[in-house]
Amino acid sequence: MKYLLKLIFxxxxxxxxxxxxxxCLFWVLVAIFADVLAPFDPLAIVAPMASPGFSSEQGxxxxxxxxxxxxxxxxxxxxxxxxxLWAPVATACAYAIGIMLGLTAGYYGGFVDEVxxxxxxxxxxxxxxxLLILIISILGASPLSIVVAVTFASSPAVFRLVRGEVLxxxxxxxxxxxxxxxxxxFYILFxxxxxxxxxxxxxxxxxRMGYTTIFIGILGFLGLGFPPPTPDWGGMINExxxxxxxxxxxxxxPCLAVSSLVLGLNLLADGISExxxxx
Amino acid sequence: MLLLILRRFSVLVLTxxxxxxxVFAVLETNPEGLxxxxxxxxxxxxxxxxxxxxxxYYVSVSDAEEKVAFEEKGYVTFSVNEGDWLIAHAPExxxxxxxxKISEMVDDEVNVIRALQxxxxxxxxxxxxxxxxxxxxxxxxxxxxxxxxxxPRLLETGxxxxxxxxxxxxxxxxxxxxxxxxxxxxxxxxFSFISIMTTSVPEFASAVLxxxxxxxxxxxxxxxxxxSSGFSWAEMVLPVTVVTLYATGYIARITxxxxxxxxxxxxxxxxxxxxxxxxQVIMRHALRNALITPVTxxxxxxxxxxxxxxVVEYFFAYKGFGTLLWEAINNTDPFLIEACAMVxxxxxxxxxxxxxxxxxxxxPRIRFQ
Numbered sequence: 154m155k156y157l158l159k160l161i162f163x164x165x166x167x168x169x170x171x172x173x174x175x176x177c178l179f180w181v182l183v184a185i186f187a188d189v190l191a192p193f194d195p196l197a198i199v200a201p202m203a204s205p206g207f208s209s210e211q212g213x214x215x216x217x218x219x220x221x222x223x224x225x226x227x228x229x230x231x232x233x234x235x236x237x238l239w240a241p242v243a244t245a246c247a248y249a250i251g252i253m254l255g256l257t258a259g260y261y262g263g264f265v266d267e268v269x270x271x272x273x274x275x276x277x278x279x280x281x282x283x284l285l286i287l288i289i290s291i292l293g294a295s296p297l298s299i300v301v302a303v304t305f306a307s308s309p310a311v312f313r314l315v316r317g318e319v320l321x322x323x324x325x326x327x328x329x330x331x332x333x334x335x336x337x338x339f340y341i342l343f344x345x346x347x348x349x350x351x352x353x354x355x356x357x358x359x360x361r362m363g364y365t366t367i368f369i370g371i372l373g374f375l376g377l378g379f380p381p382p383t384p385d386w387g388g389m390i391n392e393x394x395x396x397x398x399x400x401x402x403x404x405x406x407p408c409l410a411v412s413s414l415v416l417g418l419n420l421l422a423d424g425i426s427e428x429x430x431x432x
Numbered sequence: 433m434l435l436l437i438l439r440r441f442s443v444l445v446l447t448x449x450x451x452x453x454x455v456f457a458v459l460e461t462n463p464e465g466l467x468x469x470x471x472x473x474x475x476x477x478x479x480x481x482x483x484x485x486x487x488x489y490y491v492s493v494s495d496a497e498e499k500v501a502f503e504e505k506g507y508v509t510f511s512v513n514e515g516d517w518l519i520a521h522a523p524e525x526x527x528x529x530x531x532x533k534i535s536e537m538v539d540d541e542v543n544v545i546r547a548l549q550x551x552x553x554x555x556x557x558x559x560x561x562x563x564x565x566x567x568x569x570x571x572x573x574x575x576x577x578x579x580x581x582x583x584p585r586l587l588e589t590g591x592x593x594x595x596x597x598x599x600x601x602x603x604x605x606x607x608x609x610x611x612x613x614x615x616x617x618x619x620x621x622x623f624s625f626i627s628i629m630t631t632s633v634p635e636f637a638s639a640v641l642x643x644x645x646x647x648x649x650x651x652x653x654x655x656x657x658x659x660s661s662g663f664s665w666a667e668m669v670l671p672v673t674v675v676t677l678y679a680t681g682y683i684a685r686i687t688x689x690x691x692x693x694x695x696x697x698x699x700x701x702x703x704x705x706x707x708x709x710x711x712q713v714i715m716r717h718a719l720r721n722a723l724i725t726p727v728t729x730x731x732x733x734x735x736x737x738x739x740x741x742x743v744v745e746y747f748f749a750y751k752g753f754g755t756l757l758w759e760a761i762n763n764t765d766p767f768l769i770e771a772c773a774m775v776x777x778x779x780x781x782x783x784x785x786x787x788x789x790x791x792x793x794x795x796p797r798i799r800f801q
Contacts, residue, residue: 282739
């Protein structure tokens with residue numbers, strides 16, 4: 154925790170990191186204060202097919218209305234809440250499983266490592282999207298199945314990263330010292346090894362959050378994401394796709410929202426990796 | 433070296449077997465559910481049973497075998513002959529009638545055979561055998577055998593991916609090399625910024641944005657790529673651009689990192705100090721070493737490319753593998769889903785094998801071990 158704060162404070166040394174942090178903070182604040190910021194109820198029908206800046210009786214639709222007449226700006230603001238709730242949850246699940254298995258495989262090595270690595274490589278070899286679509290098609294579209302699918306698809310990558318870090322840390326002297334002291338295995342894994350691998354893990358977590366945002370967007374876009382009428386960026390693009398060539402504003406703004414969030418996360422990851430080398 | 437390739441090959445075969453087992457476990461272990469998917473939610477038990485019998489999920493047995501099975505498992509499943517789809521009906525919901533004779537239960541007009549569910553292991557072997565010889569079953573969405581619709585679609589996707597690679601490889605390598613050549617220069621920062629931008633915009637977003645600009649505002653390009661009136665280059669432009677944009681950034685970043693690392697190394701400094709020109713150093717010494725990683729990364733990208741292609745095909749209504757998979761999922765067409773999953777596994781594993789061979793070939797450190 155202290156390390157995390159230190160990272161965030163020292164990030165001002167990196168310009169890209171600052172831009173990334175600003176974008177991410179913007180979206181986090183939008184998500185938290187969605188109820189205050191959104192001019193309309195995201196599900197209320199205001200003005201069908203309104204173009205951006207249209208002033209209806211209830212107020213101005215700055216970004217226009219969608220095919221049913223719901224305010225696009227309010228839906229994007231509430232969509233930020235959807236994605237910023239489920240993307241971290243899914244990433245955290247992937248991390249929990251990836252770290253557990255990675256620590257086990259890296260520390261014990263041998264047969265355990267062989268078997269776990271084989272399965273990880275197998276899942277990684279599968280085209281991610283095909284995997285996600287298959288899982289969603291079996292479990293049905295719901296937030297929970299999205300979390301399960303993303304966890305299943307990304308934990309092998311986390312596993313590989315953690316395993317590699319453990320392998321390089323395992324042979325260091327302080328691990329031998331801890332073993333000689335007779336520390337138990339959990340102490341060695343979580344207190345001695347894991348904190349020493351935190352820098353690459355934090356960077357990767359940022360990037361992976363970006364991927365997860367993209368995955369959730371793609372699933373929504375393919376009509377396999379959150380069930381309507383949940384305000385969800387990918388889902389908004391899918392709903393309005395049929396008339397996208399007549400009224401492009403309905404799809405452009407959600408796209409810009411997704412892209413900016415992912416860009417923010419990627420820049421933040423870049424900044425952190427730059428800064429973490431110094432501290 | 434041959435031994436190394438053989439060893440990698442056997443690992444890949446093992447991977448494919450494990451993956452096929454996974455696909456089978458997920459999609460085939462519940463025959464009743466499979467039948468429901470294939471012939472519809474509102475089919476009757478008898479219709480589903482008839483379907484299962486026709487698709488060889490059940491085998492017919494004699495009286496004696498039925499008795500043995502009944503004593504072992506406590507129940508017997510029965511099935512109806514092919515051709516009796518519509519008139520066949522089971523007396524009640526459910527297929528398990530432990531203490532009745534089948535002939536007592538069913539009307540005379542229905543031709544009943546005794547049948548047992550085929551054991552899972554045996555079914556897996558026949559299922560896999562069928563895949564190996566290219567018999568993928570029947571597509572209930574397209575009303576033709578799966579292979580009739582799968583191969584042409586795969587060919588279309590192949591065209592798309594080939595075009596993407598054709599543009600992506602030179603573009604990303606050039607960008608990465610130029611950026612990595614002088615670390616920290618303006619050129620480096622500008623190219624790095626471009627590549628981080630392109631990797632941040634997901635395919636569906638760049639598809640929407642490019643379509644808005646080139647189709648809606650400028651009207652230069654067609655908005656769909658269904659190729660309804662034969663192959664058209666104009667319809668290929670947007671799909672290829674979208675996938676290329678996304679993939680280029682990633683490879684360019686890898687190339688940049690690899691190039692920058694090589695440029696920092698001692699042998700480059702030695703070559704420079706020896707008096708060789710910058711140009712010679714880069715062309716002769718740096719590039720060869722710097723391009724090993726990106727080349728392998730490009731082939732590792734193929735699973736990702738396949739994902740991007742699915743999105744793009746769906747957006748532009750391109751009749752390829754991606755839309756096929758999407759339609760299969762949306763219409764719960766079981767054999768088509770299985771075939772798509774297995775084919776994508778084969779494609780990915782094959783590309784990995786090619787990568788391994790290529791890696792051995794271009795990396796002398798491994799070749800001469």
